[in-house]
Amino acid sequence: xxxxxxxxxxxxxxxxxxxxxxxxxxxxxxxxxxxxxxxxxxxxxxxxxxxxxxxxxxxxxxxxxxxxxxxxxxxxxxxxxxxxxxxxxxxxxxxxxxxxxxxxxxxxxxxxxxxxxxxxxxxxxxxxxxxxxxxxxxxxxxxxxxxxxxxxxxxxxxxxxxxxxxxxxxxxxxxxxxxxxxxxxxxxxxxxxxxxxxxxxxxxxxxxxxxxxxxxxxxxxxxxxxxxxxxxxxxxxxxxxxxx
Amino acid sequence: xxxxxxxxxxxxxxxxxxxxxxxxxxxxxxxxxxxxxxxxxxxxxxxxxxxxxxxxxxxxxxxxxxxxxxxxxxxxxxxxxxxxxxxxxxxxxxxxxxxxxxxxxxxxxxxxxxxxxxxxxxxxxxxxxxxxxxxxxxxxxxxxxxxxxxxxxxxxxxxxxxxxxxxxxxxxxxxxxxxxxxxxxxxxxxxxxxxxxxxxxxxxxxxxxxxxxxxxxxxxxxxxxxxxxxxxxxxxxxxxxxxxxxxxxxxxxxxxxxxxxxxxxxxxxxxxxxxxxxxxxxxxxxxxxxxxxxxxxxxxxxxxxxxxxxxxxxxxxxxxxxxxxxxxxxxxxxxxxxxxxxxxxxxxxxxxxxxxxxxxxxxxxxxxxxxxxxxxxxxxxxxxxxxxxxxxxxxxxxxxxxxxxxxxxxxxxxxxxxxxxxxxxxxxxxxxxxxxxxxxxxxxxxxxxxxxxxxxxxxxxxxxxxxxxxxxxxxxxxxxxxxxxxxxxxxxxxxxxxxxxxxxxxxxxxxxxxxxxxxxxxxxxxxxxx
Ligand SMILES: Nc1ncnc2c1ncn2[C@@H]1O[C@H](COP(=O)(O)OP(=O)(O)O)[C@@H](O)[C@H]1O
Ligand SMILES: [Mg+2]
Numbered sequence: 001x002x003x004x005x006x007x008x009x010x011x012x013x014x015x016x017x018x019x020x021x022x023x024x025x026x027x028x029x030x031x032x033x034x035x036x037x038x039x040x041x042x043x044x045x046x047x048x049x050x051x052x053x054x055x056x057x058x059x060x061x062x063x064x065x066x067x068x069x070x071x072x073x074x075x076x077x078x079x080x081x082x083x084x085x086x087x088x089x090x091x092x093x094x095x096x097x098x099x100x101x102x103x104x105x106x107x108x109x110x111x112x113x114x115x116x117x118x119x120x121x122x123x124x125x126x127x128x129x130x131x132x133x134x135x136x137x138x139x140x141x142x143x144x145x146x147x148x149x150x151x152x153x154x155x156x157x158x159x160x161x162x163x164x165x166x167x168x169x170x171x172x173x174x175x176x177x178x179x180x181x182x183x184x185x186x187x188x189x190x191x192x193x194x195x196x197x198x199x200x201x202x203x204x205x206x207x208x209x210x211x212x213x214x215x216x217x218x219x220x221x222x223x224x225x226x227x228x229x230x231x232x233x234x235x236x237x238x239x240x241x242x243x244x
Numbered sequence: 245x246x247x248x249x250x251x252x253x254x255x256x257x258x259x260x261x262x263x264x265x266x267x268x269x270x271x272x273x274x275x276x277x278x279x280x281x282x283x284x285x286x287x288x289x290x291x292x293x294x295x296x297x298x299x300x301x302x303x304x305x306x307x308x309x310x311x312x313x314x315x316x317x318x319x320x321x322x323x324x325x326x327x328x329x330x331x332x333x334x335x336x337x338x339x340x341x342x343x344x345x346x347x348x349x350x351x352x353x354x355x356x357x358x359x360x361x362x363x364x365x366x367x368x369x370x371x372x373x374x375x376x377x378x379x380x381x382x383x384x385x386x387x388x389x390x391x392x393x394x395x396x397x398x399x400x401x402x403x404x405x406x407x408x409x410x411x412x413x414x415x416x417x418x419x420x421x422x423x424x425x426x427x428x429x430x431x432x433x434x435x436x437x438x439x440x441x442x443x444x445x446x447x448x449x450x451x452x453x454x455x456x457x458x459x460x461x462x463x464x465x466x467x468x469x470x471x472x473x474x475x476x477x478x479x480x481x482x483x484x485x486x487x488x489x490x491x492x493x494x495x496x497x498x499x500x501x502x503x504x505x506x507x508x509x510x511x512x513x514x515x516x517x518x519x520x521x522x523x524x525x526x527x528x529x530x531x532x533x534x535x536x537x538x539x540x541x542x543x544x545x546x547x548x549x550x551x552x553x554x555x556x557x558x559x560x561x562x563x564x565x566x567x568x569x570x571x572x573x574x575x576x577x578x579x580x581x582x583x584x585x586x587x588x589x590x591x592x593x594x595x596x597x598x599x600x601x602x603x604x605x606x607x608x609x610x611x612x613x614x615x616x617x618x619x620x621x622x623x624x625x626x627x628x629x630x631x632x633x634x635x636x637x638x639x640x641x642x643x644x645x646x647x648x649x650x651x652x653x654x655x656x657x658x659x660x661x662x663x664x665x666x667x668x669x670x671x672x673x674x675x676x677x678x679x680x681x682x683x684x685x686x687x688x689x690x691x692x693x694x695x696x697x698x699x700x701x702x703x704x705x706x707x708x709x710x711x712x713x714x715x716x717x718x719x720x721x722x723x724x725x726x727x728x729x730x731x732x733x734x735x736x737x738x739x740x741x742x743x744x745x746x747x748x749x750x751x752x753x754x755x756x757x758x759x760x761x762x763x764x765x766x767x768x769x770x771x772x773x774x
Contacts, residue, residue, distance in 0.1 A: 046772070055666055056768045076670065083668020094663040094771060098257045103249075108667045110246040118245040161667075 001064075002200060003052065003169055004028040008061035010047055021047050022058070023223030029169065029202050034195040036211040037204040038228055039220035045204035046173050048220065052202065053086045053171045054078045065168075083112050087162030087170045091177040093154040095146040095161075102142040105129040105161045112165070125164075132160040136190060152183035159190060163199070170194070172203040176210060188213065246664075247673065251680035254653065261685060264649045264751075268689020269696060271639040272747045276697030278635050279739045281704070282628035284732020289624060292526050293617035295367030298332075298566035299575060300582055301616060304607040307337060308504045309547055311559035311601050312593060319589045320567070320582070327578050329570050332361035333562035335541055337497060341467075341534055343474065344492035345439040350473055352534045354497065356541035359384050359468075365568040368535075371523040372468065374489055377426075377448060378409035382520040384466040384537035388459035389490030389517060391436055392452035402431070402450060403457045432485075436460070439491035451488040466519035467493050468535040472527060483521070491518045495536070499546040502558060502600045512544045538562075559601065575612050583610045639747070643754040646685070650678055650758035654765075661762050662770025675763035678755050686751030690744035697743075698735045705731050 010022040021044040029035045039045045050056035052063060054070050063070040070081060082088075087108075095104050109125040110118065133139055136156040138149075146154055155175055162170055172191065176184030184207075192213045195201050203210070204220075211217050217228040255261050304310040317331045335356030342349045359382070363369030375382040381390075395401045402410070410430075417423055432446030436453040451460075475483040495514040499507045516536065524530055542548050547561040569578050590605060597605070614621075654661070661674050700707070708731065711718035 050768050053666070055771075079665075079668050079670045079673075081668075082666065088666050090666075090771060092771075094659065094666070096660050096663060098253050107246065107664075110249060111664070111667055111669050111673070113245045115245045115248065 001028045002031045002033075002066060003202070004064045005048075005052060005058075006062050006064075008048070008051060008058045008063070010044070010051065010056075010058050020223060022051075025061075025220070025223060025225050027052075027218060027225050029200060031168075031200055032195075032198050033200055034192070034213065034215045035202045035218065036214035036216070037202070037218045037220055037225065038208065038211055039204065039206060041206055043220050044223060045206075045220055049171050049173050049202070049204050052169075053088055054081050055088075080112075083108055084165055085168045087165070087167035089155070089158050089162050089170065089172040089175045091174040093146070093151075093158045093178075095154055095157055097146055100143050100145060101133065101138060101149070101157050102126070102129055104146065104157055105133060105164050108161060108165045129160070129164055132164055133157070136160050150183075151179050152186060155179065155187050156190065159187075159194075163194070168200060170199055170201045172201060174205050174207075175203065176207065177205070184210070246669070247677045247680040248684075250677045251684045254681055255684050255688070258653065260649055260652065261681075264646050264685045265689045265692065267642040267645050268686055268747055268751055269693040271635075271642045272690050272693025272743055273697035273700060275632065275635045275639060275747075276694060276735065276740060276743050277700055277704075278631050279628075279743065280697070280701045280735045281732055282624075282631060283736060283739060284734050286621065286624050286628060287734075288525075288732055289621060290617075292524060293621070294613050295370070296524060296526070296529065297613040297616055298330075298365035298568045299613055300567040300569065300579060301611045301613065302565040302567065302582070302586065302608060303563060303611065304604060305609070306504065306604070306607050307563070308500045308502055308604065309335065309561035309563040310604045310608050311502075311561050312589075312605070313562045313565050314560065315593065316565065316586065316589050319592075320585060323585055324581060327569060327573050327581055329568045330361060330364050331565060331567050332358050332365055333538060334362070334564040334566055335538060335545065335547065336563040337541070337545060339498070339534075340496040341469070341473070342494045342496070343487065344494060345487065348474070352470075352473060352495075353532045354495065354541065355533055355535045356538040356545075357384070357535050358538045359535075362535075362566070365566045368522065368524070371471075371525070372520045373471070373485075373523065374448065374520045377413050378406050379412055381406060381409050382466070382468070384468070384519070384535070384540075386463040386465055387490075387517060387519070388461045388463055389488075390450060391458055391460050391490075392431065392433060392450045393455050393457040395456060400433075400452065401457050403459055406457075434488040439488045441486045441488065446485055447482065449485050449488045451490070464492070464515050464517045465537050465540050467495065467516040468520045468522050469493070469518060470530040470533045471521045471523040472531040473534065475521065485521070487518055489518065489520075492516075493518050495534070497541070497544060499544070501546070502561065502604060507546055514540075514544060558598075561604070575614070579610055579612050579615075586610055639750065643750045646682065646751055646754035647757060650682060650755045651761070653681075654678065654758045654762045657762075658765055658770045661765045662767040665765065665767035666771060671763035674765070675759040678759035678762050679752055682751045682755030682759075683748065686748040689751065690747045693747065694740050694744050698740065701735050702733055704733050 005025065005027050008022050008025045011018050011020045025048060027037070027048070037045060037048065047056065051058050054063070054073070057071060065081065065085060070078070073081060096107065099107070106125050106129045109121070109128075113121055130139070130142065133142055136159055138153060138156055138160070141149060141153065146157065149157065159175070175191070176187050179187065188210055191201060191203065205211065211228070218225045219228040302316070313333050320328050320331060335354070337354045337356070339352055339354045340349055341352045369375065372382055390403050390406055392400060392402050401407055414423060414426075431448040431450050432441045432443060433452040434441050434449055436451040439451060441449045471483055474487065475485055478484055493516045495516055497512045497514065499509065499512060501507050522530065522533070522535065542560065542562070549557040549560050551557055567582065569575070586608065664674055708719060
């Protein structure tokens with residue numbers, strides 16, 4: 001198993017009241033798998049994904065990557081894990097506005113290099129980034145700033161950035177959540193094409209339609225995960241979905 | 245690597261960074277200007293003071309002076325020949341100087357000097373005006389008035405000694421413009437027997453008549469007058485010399501007995517000839533001092549040997565004995581040696597001293613030129629430290645401002661910081677973005693500030709002239725207040741390096757708190773919303 005989270009508990013303190021978000025959630029992803037986690041808005045999908053990506057720590061439970069505990073890693077190794085093993089795609093793209101598309105895509109490479117090593121690896125980083133941008137269909141936009149791009153284009157850049165270090169796992173947090181359905185469909189197809197090439201992807205979404213291409217579907221409900229079954233009356237889920 | 249990339253990119257994409265650079269620039273420029281002007285002031289002060297005195301000064305500080313100085317000169321030359329180069333006495337007194345032609349009077353400090361020795365022990369000779377153009381013609385002894393007239397070829401000329409001296413000056417002069425200027429107007433004229441220049445603002449003024457050039461009697465002792473004492477300053481460091489060379493000046497003196505009380509005779513009135521003016525560059529001196537012949541004034545002040553009631557004579561007195569040293573001997577070792585010599589000398593002559601002599605001698609001390617000037621130099625030094633400190637304090641405001649600017653940037657960039665962390669940046673790495681940024685801002689500001697400050701200092705007199713041309717009130721540097729004619733315009737490399745490096749360090753320190761905040765950004769929180 002490439003990634004395995006076991007018995008995750010996470011509670012947020014809102015002033016005096018405590019909001020339990022994850023209660024004994026367990027999930028694992030195999031190499032090459034396209035795993036979709038479905039859940040209503042506010043069910044804790046983002047929280048779970050952050051924990052898997054070592055952006056956040058669980059109150060209880062463990063996350064293992066390649067058999068090694070991520071939760072127990074010292075800070076430097078966690079940074080390395082985020083930089084090398086994980087690629088993040090966010091709902092709101094989170095590109096850096098001062099930098100060009102190309103620079104944004106190269107950023108994960110820059111972060112892991114010292115000034116000296118950057119001098120020798122710069123060319124390769126640029127080539128890799130350019131190749132990825134070509135792959136996501138933005139070869140002609142490399143020198144643009146993010147704000148000159150449409151939402152769908154920005155998300156493509158974000159996907160290229162997430163993949164530039166050839167991470168073992170791509171974590172996508174509602175990557176189409178901010179896009180209209182046609183553009184969302186395109187983004188999904190892009191992810192599916194990467195998945196077809198063997199990229200492990202864990203995607204969370206509240207949109208049932210996006211789950212159609214998944215190898216496996218899980219439902220996050222009441223702080224825990226279980227298999228999502230088609231037969232399950234979808235009205236219940238849909239009703240929750242429209243609620244804010 | 246990305247820190248520098250970020251720092252650089254933020255520097256030229258964020259307008260606010262320019263405010264940071266501007267504030268560092270201003271502070272660096274400000275401190276550098278203050279440091280340079282005050283430091284230059286101090287250095288000029290030191291240099292000028294050195295040229296004023298001789299290296300060692302033996303003086304009593306009391307106006308009636310001290311006796312046996314000649315014996316001490318002989319004693320020194322005998323016992324310390326390897327230390328002493330020249331010795332010369334000088335008398336200090338006070339008087340009233342009067343211009344006969346205009347009946348203008350001023351109080352003055354009278355220095356009795358032996359001119360030929362005096363210019364050897366210090367730099368007095370360099371500040372003499374007519375002596376510059378007619379070398380060898382400035383003398384303090386009895387002399388007539390040089391009169392311009394018409395020579396055999398019917399050309400307006402000065403007496404032969406002046407013409408020869410001016411030829412010497414021309415031969416030595418390398419500045420062709422100065423020669424051209426001189427040739428265009430060798431001198432201004434004042435119709436004899438009047439002594440006032442026809443046109444004002446002349447640089448060399450001589451009385452003239454229609455006979456042959458010559459000296460006209462009666463013979464009178466010469467007086468050298470401080471440049472600001474009688475003449476007004478014109479722009480460009482020139483003076484309005486309205487008085488012809490050799491003009492009649494009278495000096496009123498009040499002789500004191502050896503015990504310091506008036507001698508009972510009426511004040512002495514001395515008829516003198518204006519032979520030259522002296523510009524030491526220190527306003528307090530140039531506005532106050534006149535220089536006359538030592539032996540003459542010693543006699544007139546009753547400081548020469550006087551008959552005593554018991555039939556003997558008193559010893560001649562002086563106020564100072566100026567001593568210049570052989571090249572290469574240390575100032576303070578010499579001071580110690582001369583002090584020892586003085587003490588031995590006193591023991592030697594002790595037996596036959598009168599009570600009054602013993603008292604006068606007890607006031608005598610040996611000083612170096614630095615000792616004499618120290619109170620003043622110390623005061624200026626303290627002032628420099630104080631002013632620099634004040635401006636450094638103002639610079640702290642700039643550091644706080646810088647801190648605020650960085651804080652604002654961190655606040656605005658919280659989401660980007662979260663993104664960076666999600667991409668694997670460490671807290672320290674993120675913090676060091678802002679420290680690198682501060683470093684870049686600090687270095688740019690310091691370089692600019694050094695440039696601006698240096699340009700300002702190099703052109704400070706021009707700037708002041710320009711401001712004064714708009715409004716005379718804006719002339720902040722007046723020679724009356726600051727002793728020197730010009731604002732110092734030298735920037736020391738060491739000062740510039742110090743100020744710039746401190747500014748860089750300060751900028752970096754100013755970024756510490758915002759940088760720490762940036763390092764502490766919790767990525768999950770930063771990324772949650774758009
Ligand atoms: N920092 C926080 N403090 C308090 N409550 C939080 C915090 N982050 C998330 N929550 C709450 O936890 C729940 C789960 O949030 P989230 O993981 O973002 O859900 P989802 O991504 O499924 O919409 C929500 O009710 C949200 O309000
Ligand atoms: Mg979410």
